[in-house]
Amino acid sequence: MPKPEFIYVTYIETTPEKLWHALTDGNFTERYWFGARLRSDWKVGSSFEMVRSDGTVSDAGKVVECEPPRRLAYTFVNQSDRYRNEFPALATFVLEPYGKLVKLTLTHEGFAEGSKFFEGISKGWPAILSSLKSILETGQPLEIPYAALKLDS
Amino acid sequence: MNTDQFKPATVYTIYIASTPEKVWEALTSAEFSRKYFFGNAVEVDLKIGGAYIVRTPDGALHISGEVIECDPPKKLTMTFNVNWPELIEKLGPTLVTYEIEPAGDAVRLTMTEAHDRPLSDDILTGGRQGWPAILSSLKSLAGDRRSAGDQDAAAAADAGGVAEDGDQDAVTPGNRLRVSGDDESPATNCRACHET
Numbered sequence: 001m002p003k004p005e006f007i008y009v010t011y012i013e014t015t016p017e018k019l020w021h022a023l024t025d026g027n028f029t030e031r032y033w034f035g036a037r038l039r040s041d042w043k044v045g046s047s048f049e050m051v052r053s054d055g056t057v058s059d060a061g062k063v064v065e066c067e068p069p070r071r072l073a074y075t076f077v078n079q080s081d082r083y084r085n086e087f088p089a090l091a092t093f094v095l096e097p098y099g100k101l102v103k104l105t106l107t108h109e110g111f112a113e114g115s116k117f118f119e120g121i122s123k124g125w126p127a128i129l130s131s132l133k134s135i136l137e138t139g140q141p142l143e144i145p146y147a148a149l150k151l152d153s
Numbered sequence: 154m155n156t157d158q159f160k161p162a163t164v165y166t167i168y169i170a171s172t173p174e175k176v177w178e179a180l181t182s183a184e185f186s187r188k189y190f191f192g193n194a195v196e197v198d199l200k201i202g203g204a205y206i207v208r209t210p211d212g213a214l215h216i217s218g219e220v221i222e223c224d225p226p227k228k229l230t231m232t233f234n235v236n237w238p239e240l241i242e243k244l245g246p247t248l249v250t251y252e253i254e255p256a257g258d259a260v261r262l263t264m265t266e267a268h269d270r271p272l273s274d275d276i277l278t279g280g281r282q283g284w285p286a287i288l289s290s291l292k293s294l295a296g297d298r299r300s301a302g303d304q305d306a307a308a309a310a311d312a313g314g315v316a317e318d319g320d321q322d323a324v325t326p327g328n329r330l331r332v333s334g335d336d337e338s339p340a341t342n343c344r345a346c347h348e349t
Contacts, residue, residue, distance in 0.1 A: 009285035010167075013293065127256075130168035130292065137293060142168050148256035 004118040006108040008125050014136040016095045019102050020069035022136060023093060026051070032131040032141035034124075040074070042066045048074040061088040070095055075110075078117060086117045104129070123149045154221055154232070159248045159267035162277055165284045166263045169296040173253045176260050177226035179295040180251055189290035197231070199223050205231040221248070228252050233266075235279075243276050245269055264288060 012019060022028050026037035036050040040063055050059040061076030075088035089110040096103045106125060111118040127149060131142040169176055179185045186195035192210040197203065201223055207216035218232035233249040234241060248267040253260055266280050 007281075009282075011286055011289040126166035126261075127168050130259075133289065133292065134170055134296060138170075138296075140170070142170055143258040144168055145257040148261070 003109070003113065004111040004115055006106075006118065006122050006125065008106045008129055010104050010129050010133055011098070011101045012104060012133045012136050013100055014102055016069035016097055016102055018136060019095055019104060020072070022132060023072060024068075032135045033128050034144075034146060042072075048076055050076065064090060065092065078120065083117045083120075086112070086115060089115075089117065089121075120151055123151055154219070156221060156230075156248055156267075158269045159246075160269075161265045161267045162272060163266040163280050163284065164263065165288055166261060167288050167292050168256060168259045168261050169292045170258065171260050171295045173226040173255060173260055175295050176253050176262055176291075177229075179291050180229065185294070189294050190287055197229075199225065199229075205233065218247075218249075222250075226253055240276075240279070244272065247280075262288065262291075 014022075022032075024038065024040075024042055026039055030037045030053070033050075035053050036058065037053075038048070039051050040046055040048040042063055044063055044066055046063045048061045048063050049057045052058050057079060059076040059078050061074055063074045065071050065073035071092070071094055073090060073092040075090050077083055077086050077088040087110070089108060091106060091108045094105045094107075096105070106129065108121055108125070127142070127144045131144065135141040179189070181195060181197050181199060183194040183196050186193065186207075187210075190207070193215055194208045194210075196206045196208065197220065198205075199220065201220055203220040203223075205216075205218040205220055206214065209215045214236050216233055216235050218234055220229070220231045222228055222230035228250065230248065230250040233247045235244070235247070246269060248269075250263075250265045250267070252263045252265075254263075255261075264284055266277075266284070
């Protein structure tokens, strides 16, 4: 059996620089990423954290690659008990300009077979990246209730 | 048609700031589909057993199939066979399902491409490259809470003048992801990615 791997591609009318900013600036991610602020100095080997509005850390890992505005990679795993036996998996973002568009490819890999965290991210990424596309193209993120992801089903 | 033996090979989910009715229309209307489906037109007889056809801009048959399940504005399933004999030979019949669900103020659209036989990743590459481009474009077109009239008004404002329907270069929200034909993006050429 192949190891679980999640791949998502979307095309966004923006520039690689604006998309890079949207992926790495905590003030900006808070607006479209279910309220999560990403926190890192984005140096390879540095810590990477997702911070909730109350200041607690929901997910943590390390920066693996950072080549603005083309490639960004970091590991993370959710810190809740639900995923306590899981290891950080690697999320890699590749940004490629095509005319007025940028093709964004996310590959999230390195999960163990049967990973619950893999199921979670598979439902979370389409919502987060759809909201990212909306905010960059229209100025408005999507209002998707967390419950709508049906993470427990 | 018995679809029990079909297994999902590619699933793509996208959230759109729209209503289920508007997304349904985008998926089933010839005029709407031309704006996001590489210029191709969807022609569908919305009843079980009805014909599902996608025509290229010059009118040629691109995809042909038959409606298997039709529950507007929630679910549409059809056979979806690309009219390239060499590809059909490898793929066998293709089953495509669109599911539309409300998700807060947005709509979740899930596309599932299923096949009745195991297929290698390289044969599935065409669809895996095509769907994100098509559905990203659909999102930009249908994903606006404003009415169509408001979109035209906004487009005219954005363009600094009047945006008429005949002007394909107008920067309307609906035309956002229309890229010119000489661009080398895989998003512009469905046929190219199916042949790789």
